[in-house]
Structures are given as structure tokens and as C-alpha cells.
Amino acid sequence: MTNQIEIPHNFSFRDYQKSLWQASFEKRRLIYIWHRRAGKDLFALNRLLYAMVFEQVGTYWHIFPTYAQGKKSIWQETDLSGRKYIDYIPSQLIKQKNESELKITLKNGSIYQIVGSDNPDNLRGAGIKGCCFSEYAEQDPRAWETIEPMLRATGGFALFNFTPKGQNHSYELFNMAQKLQDTWHTEIKTVEDTKAIDLKELEQVKNELILRNKALDFFNQEYYCSFTNPIEGAYYSDLIQDLEKKGRIGKFEYERNLPVYTFWDLGVGDSTAIWFAQFIGNEVRIIDYFEDNGKGLNYYIKELKNKVYVYERHYAPHDIQVREFSNGKSRIDTALELGLRFNIAPRLSIDDGIDAVRAILTKCYFNEETTGAGLNVLRNYKKEFDFKNNTFKLQPKKDWASHGSDAFRYLAVSYRNDFGRTQQLPDRAIDYHFKF
Numbered sequence: 369m370t371n372q373i374e375i376p377h378n379f380s381f382r383d384y385q386k387s388l389w390q391a392s393f394e395k396r397r398l399i400y401i402w403h404r405r406a407g408k409d410l411f412a413l414n415r416l417l418y419a420m421v422f423e424q425v426g427t428y429w430h431i432f433p434t435y436a437q438g439k440k441s442i443w444q445e446t447d448l449s450g451r452k453y454i455d456y457i458p459s460q461l462i463k464q465k466n467e468s469e470l471k472i473t474l475k476n477g478s479i480y481q482i483v484g485s486d487n488p489d490n491l492r493g494a495g496i497k498g499c500c501f502s503e504y505a506e507q508d509p510r511a512w513e514t515i516e517p518m519l520r521a522t523g524g525f526a527l528f529n530f531t532p533k534g535q536n537h538s539y540e541l542f543n544m545a546q547k548l549q550d551t552w553h554t555e556i557k558t559v560e561d562t563k564a565i566d567l568k569e570l571e572q573v574k575n576e577l578i579l580r581n582k583a584l585d586f587f588n589q590e591y592y593c594s595f596t597n598p599i600e601g602a603y604y605s606d607l608i609q610d611l612e613k614k615g616r617i618g619k620f621e622y623e624r625n626l627p628v629y630t631f632w633d634l635g636v637g638d639s640t641a642i643w644f645a646q647f648i649g650n651e652v653r654i655i656d657y658f659e660d661n662g663k664g665l666n667y668y669i670k671e672l673k674n675k676v677y678v679y680e681r682h683y684a685p686h687d688i689q690v691r692e693f694s695n696g697k698s699r700i701d702t703a704l705e706l707g708l709r710f711n712i713a714p715r716l717s718i719d720d721g722i723d724a725v726r727a728i729l730t731k732c733y734f735n736e737e738t739t740g741a742g743l744n745v746l747r748n749y750k751k752e753f754d755f756k757n758n759t760f761k762l763q764p765k766k767d768w769a770s771h772g773s774d775a776f777r778y779l780a781v782s783y784r785n786d787f788g789r790t791q792q793l794p795d796r797a798i799d800y801h802f803k804f
Contacts, residue, residue, distance in 0.1 A: 372460075373458050373460055373461065375414075375417060375418055375421050375422065375458075376414040376417065376418065376456070377414075377417070377456055377457070377458045378451070378456060379410070379414050379456055381411075382407065382562070382564065384406075384557055384561060384562045384563075384564070385407065385411055387555070388400050388411070388553070388555065389411075389415070391553040391555075392415055392525070392527070392553075394553070395525075395551060395552060395553040396519075396523075396524070396525045396526070396551065397525070397526055397528075397545065397551055397552045397553070398525070398526070398527050398528065398552070398553040398554075399527075399528045399529075399541065399542055399545050399552065399553070399554045399555070400527070400528070400529050400554075400555050400557070401529070401530060401531065401532065401542065401554075401555065401556040401557070401593050402529065402531070402556075402557045402562070402593070403531060403557065403558050403559050403562065403564075403565075403590065403591045403592065403593055404531055404590045404591060405564065405565060406557065406562055406564055407564075408502065408529040408530075409430075409441055409442060409445075409453070409500075409502050409529070410447065410453060410456070411529075412430065412500035412502065412527050412529060413430065413442065413453060413454075413456055413457075413500075414456060415500070415527065416428045416430065416480060416498060416499075416500060417456070417457055417480065419497065419498045419525070420474060420476075420478035420479075420480060421461065421474070421476065421478070423497075423498075424497045424498075424522070424523075424524070425476055425477045425478050425497075426477075426478060426479070426495070426496065426497035426498075426522070426524075427478070427479040427481065427494060427495065427496045427497060428478065428479065428480050428481070428496060428497060428498045428499060429481055429482075429483050429494070429496050429498075429499040429500075429515075430442060430480070430481070430482045430483070430499070430500050430502060431483050431484070431485050431491075431499055431500065431501050431502060431507070431511065431515075432482065432483070432484055432485070432502050432503065432507075433484065433485060433486060433503055433506045433507045433508075433767070434484040434485075434486050434767075435470070435482070435483065435484035435486075436484070437484070437503075438470065438482035438483065438484060438502070439470055439482060441453075441502065442454060442470075442482055443470055443482060454472070457472055457474075457480065461474050461475055461476075462474060462475070463475045469481065470482035470483075485501070485507045485508050485511035485768075486508060486767060486768060487638070487661075488508055488510040488511045488513070488514045488661075488768075489514070489661055489662050491511060491514045491515055492514055493518075494518065495518055495521070495522055496515070496518055496519065496522065496524060497519075497522050497523075497524040498519075498524045498525045498526070499515060499519070499524070499525075499526050499527070500526070500527040500528075500529065501526065501527065501528045501529070501530075502529055502530075503529070503530050503531075504528045504529065504530045504538050504541070505530040505531070505532060505533035505534075505536060505537075505538035505539075506530070506533060506748075507768075508767070508768030509537040509541075509741070509744060510768070512526075512541075528541065531589065531590055531593060532589055532593055532594060532595045532597070533589075533599045533600075533748075534595065534597060534598050534599040534602070534605050534609075534747060535595050535596075535609070535747075536599065536744055536747050536748055537744045539595050540740075540744075542554060556593050557593070558591065558592045558593050559591045559592065560592075565591070570591065573587070573591070574587050585597035585598075586600060599747060599748060599750055600750070601750040601751040601753060601760045601765075602747065602748065602749060602750040602751075603722055603725070603726075603749050603750065603751070603764070603773075604725065604726070604729060604746045604747065604749060604773075605746075605747045605748075607726060607729045607730075608729070608743060608746055608747055611729065611732065611734070616732065616733045616734065617733075617734045617736050617743065618733075618734075618735075618736055619735065619736070619737070620653055620654075620655070620733045620734065620735045621655070621735060622646070622655050622656075622676065622677060622735075623646055623648060623653065624678075626646045626647075626648060627646070627678050627679060627680030627681075628644050628645070628646055628655065628677040628678060628679050628680065629644075629645050629646070629647070629679070629680055629681050629682070629683070629787075630642050630643065630644055630645075630672065630679065630681075630682045630683065631643045631645065631682075631683045631684075631713070631775050631776070631778045631779035631782060632668075632682065632683065632684045632685075632710075632775055632778070633684075633685065633771045633772070633774040633775035633778065634665075634684060634685070634688060634699060635661060635771055638661050638662075638771070639659055639660065639661040639768075639771040639772075640659065640660060640661065640663070640668055640771065641657070641658070641659040641742075641745070641771040641772040641774070641775040642657070642658045642659070642668065642672075642775060643656075643657055643742065643772075643775050643776055643779050644656035644657070644658075644675075644677065645779060645783075647783070647787050650731060651731060651732075651733055652728055652731045652732045652733070652783065653732075653733050653735070654732055654733065654734045654735065654739050654742070655677075655735050655738060655739070656675070656677075656735070656738045656739060657738065657739045657740075657741055657742030657743075657745075657772065658671060659741065659742075659745075659771065659772055665699060665702055665703055665706060665708075666706055669703070669706050669707065669708050672708075681711050682708060682709065682710050682711065683710065683711050683712070683713045683778055683779070683782045684699075684700070684710045684711075684712065684713065684778070685712075685713055685715075685774075685778055686712055686713070686715045688700045688703075688710060688712070689712065700712075711782075713778040713781055713782045714781045714782065714784075714785045716781050718763070718764065718777075720781070721777035721778075721780065721781050722764075722777065724777065724780035724781045724783075724784050725773075725776060725777055725780040727780070727784070728779070728780040728783055728784070741772075742772050742776070744769075745768075745769045745771075745772030745773055745776075746769075746772070746773060746776060748767075748768075748769040749764060749765075749769045749770070749772075749773035750764070750765055750769070751763070751764060751765060752764065752765040752766075753765070
């Protein structure tokens, strides 16, 4: 059957796409940073289809920041001719199409599925043979950490496409990949490279953005693939960029003569995030960050014990006092039984907490080696976008950056309440005992 159907099916490569197609047979890891409307996802769909038919029979994932975004971008989206993206998979090859799971099973047993990366733990154990991370700059970086071992085991490939969103985890991955050209392929293609958008139309786009009060930095990001623009709608990315310029993100190690304070956001069935800080004079030293999900309090307390720090106090939000229906206990009681006494962070509105974070960041120094994941979280914490009204909402977006940013907000409001003064070195080290 397949030798009677041309794969890719009803798809013609644009000139600038041909080199990436060739590279995808030579390398197993590929990053392609193309400007907006350059055909990133349609290319990926056809590359995954080719592998499903002619390479390894198996499961292939098209991964988006969220399941809903994937459904809109591939399952429902149409090209300029009105053809649905999903119809580039020939109907003659399809055994079953599952609308609820966004999954297509071919007659040869291969599976194409659209998934979201907003809960990385859900991606474990699938044994996929290939995938594409679409708009990777907006995805939870832990998704790649979860999937990479599976691809090593299966010999599978991974594509990453995005337009830049500041110097976040996607920028770091791109820089790493450029140093590993034996195994990674990287490319950046702007509108000048592709000629995919007419210059008159491009000028019109620029003028419309200006009328919408969009800075030219945004235009350069979307069409010239610039990494210098802070993430649009982000609360703290410009402040963190300023810290980098001032040399406040670097090597600032644990001061052994001072105690460590921790600040938690405790998820229920999802992520728990913990910041580790020391206060030295008027400086706030951020020395560590830890986040995981699907674990109990006992797990996180053991993680604290395994670190070398000497702890003074631990802060959590007010809802840690809420009693659970199952056993009538609150998590603050459970933690105390496990040897950890929590203080309650001041209860302020999210807006007041964000203002407190902005204020404290001017005092912060981050140890880059141990807080890199947390810095990515703070860079990517942003407002929810209202697509209907084409503007940002007043509240933060709930995504992979929320838990770490909430924990840092508790750090900021607690500092303002309890630590806004010079701290002296203690007379002796504080020995904090844990019980399990």
C-alpha cells in the first residue's frame, strides 16, 4: 500500500526547508529556530509521518506546551489552501483515528499522537521512537529531561522548533547544541533568510504592531529570531536580565557560618517548589532551588536533610494549615510529625506579592549552578493572554512556571515581614534535627 502513496503526502518543501529535511536523516537531535509563519509544525508532522512509515514502527509524539494548544495547532488548524494539517496523513494508511486522545494509529502499527508537556510526569514510560517539541521556548523544560532517556533507549530522534522567548531554557539548549555539532543540528532562519513573507506585508505587520503599542523588539523576536527581547507579559524577566548584566547571577556559594531559610509552594498532586536563601547584610543570597512533583512531604524533607545546609526556618503558604478530609490532619501537622516545623508566610494578594518580588530582586544574588532551573521559572512567569480581546489578563498564567514563582513570592513577602534588616553572623551554628 505505502509504495502507491507518496510520503510526504501532498506536501511540497519550501527551498529553505530542504536542508533541515536532509539533516534530519544525519542527526538525531535537531533545533530549528524559524520565524513566525515559516511552517515549523507542518514540517514536523511530515517528518514524523515519514519515520512512522519508513523507519521504525512505533509511537511518535507531537509535543506542545499544552494539550489544548496542540489540538488547535494540528488537529484543527488548516493551511493556506484550507487543508487540515492532520489530513497530510493519508487516509489510506490510517487504521483508527481517536478524536478524544488526538491519536492516529496507522495500519502498520505506528502511532502519531498530540500531547501536552504541562505535566511532565505523564510523559514517562511510553518508549517513543521520535518526537517534536513545538514552541519549545514555552514548554516545561522538565519534559525533555523526562523524554530524553526514552529516546536514548529506542534510538529515537527529537526535533525542537520555536521562535525565541528571551534567554530562557530554549536559548540554553540552543547554545549547548551548538557546541555538540557532531550529534546536534542547529539553525536559525529569519524572514530575510526564507523570503517566506513579502516585504510589503512585513512592513504592514510592523506598522500594526506599533499601533498596538508593541515594541520593535517584539517584531525582531518574531520575525528576526532575536533572543534579546524579554518575554512578553513576563513579570520578572527584565529584572533578571538586569541582574545578569550586573553580575549578580554567578558563583555565590553557601555561607557556612549563616543559617539557611527555605520557602515552599506545596502542590497537591502536582509540583512542590522550594527556594533556599541566606540573608547577609542587605543582600539576599539565593543558594539553591528544588522542584519535583507527585511526591509526599516525607520525600521533600529527606531531600532537605541530604543537603549540607544548616536550617533556621521554613516558610509555607497559609493553606498548609487546611485539614484534609481523609485523615483530619493538616500538612503543617504532618510536617511537624516528620521533624519539620513550618512558619506561615504572610497572606497577601498576588499583586502585592509580585510587587514584593520586584522589590527583593534588586537585593538578590543567585548561585547560577544550583538555581538555574529556578531562574528559568522566574523568567517565564507571565500574565495570562486573552486571545479573544488580544490583550493580557490581570492574573498570572497557570503553567509550569507557577509553583516556583509562587514559592519565590512567599520568600519575598516573608523577607519584607521578618528579615528586612541587617543580619549578623550567629554565635554558633544551628543544628536542625529531622525525624522520619
